[in-house]
Amino acid sequence: MLLAVLFANSEGNILVERFNGVPAEERLHWRSFLVKLGSENLKGVKNEELLVACHKSVYIVYTKLGDVSIYVVGKDEYDELSLSEAIFVITSALKDVCGKPPTERLFLDKYGKICLCLDEIVWTGLLENIDKDRIKRLVRLKPPTDF
Numbered sequence: 001m002l003l004a005v006l007f008a009n010s011e012g013n014i015l016v017e018r019f020n021g022v023p024a025e026e027r028l029h030w031r032s033f034l035v036k037l038g039s040e041n042l043k044g045v046k047n048e049e050l051l052v053a054c055h056k057s058v059y060i061v062y063t064k065l066g067d068v069s070i071y072v073v074g075k076d077e078y079d080e081l082s083l084s085e086a087i088f089v090i091t092s093a094l095k096d097v098c099g100k101p102p103t104e105r106l107f108l109d110k111y112g113k114i115c116l117c118l119d120e121i122v123w124t125g126l127l128e129n130i131d132k133d134r135i136k137r138l139v140r141l142k143p144p145t146d147f
Contacts, residue, residue, distance in 0.1 A: 001125040002086065003058060004073040005118060008035055009104045015068065016111075018118060020125030030073070038062060038069045047101055048091055052080045061087050065094060066101030078127075086122070089130045093117040096136065113139060 007016040012035040019027055033055065041051055042064045053060040058075040061083035072087045097113045098106050107114065116139040120129050129135050 001076055002072065002074045002078055002083075002122050002127065003125070004030055004034075004071065005086075005090065005122055006031070006034055006071040006073075007107070007114075008038065008069045008071070009107075010067050010069070012036075012039055015104070015107060016115060016118065018122060020122075034060070034062070034071045034073070038064075038071065042069055050084055050087065052084075059083055063087060063091065065091050066098075066106075067104045068094075068102050068107050070094075082127070085130065086127050089121050089127075089132075089135075090118065092132055093121060093135055096132070 001021055003020060003022050005018045006014060008014050014031060022030060037053060037060070045051065045064050047065050048063055050061055050063050058073055059078065059080045060071060060073050061080055062069065062071040070087060070090060072083045072090070074083050094102060094114060097110050097117060117135055120135050120138045122128060129138065
């Protein structure tokens with residue numbers, strides 16, 4: 001199960017988070033742990049260079065894209081290889097939405113579309129869609145039609 005997907009800015013503030021199967025009382029621990037992990041290890045890392053960690057029998061794959069840090073946490077069948085596939089899909093969708101590696105401002109400008117993409121990629125803790133073109137089709141924002 002994919003336990004969490006988090007996006008944070010360079011100061012460690014959470015921009016987007018999705019938790020699945022994580023009790024509310026543990027979420028604060030995970031937020032602070034992931035931000036601390038990133039602040040210690042993401043300095044000087046190139047865009048999309050993947051880092052892997054293990055904590056409490058779960059796997060964590062994280063990277064940096066522009067000014068945004070991305071963390072994906074999984075357990076059981078979602079080992080580091082599966083998580084690296086998930087983070088690759090998430091980063092490519094993020095680049096498609098933003099058009100380039102995002103600054104914090106660009107990320108927040110495209111917040112709605114990024115959340116739609118994330119919901120199509122990860123649904124209730126499972127990796128749902130990994131095809132880039134399918135994700136683009138699913139998140140097209142069209143005005144409602146009159147019936």
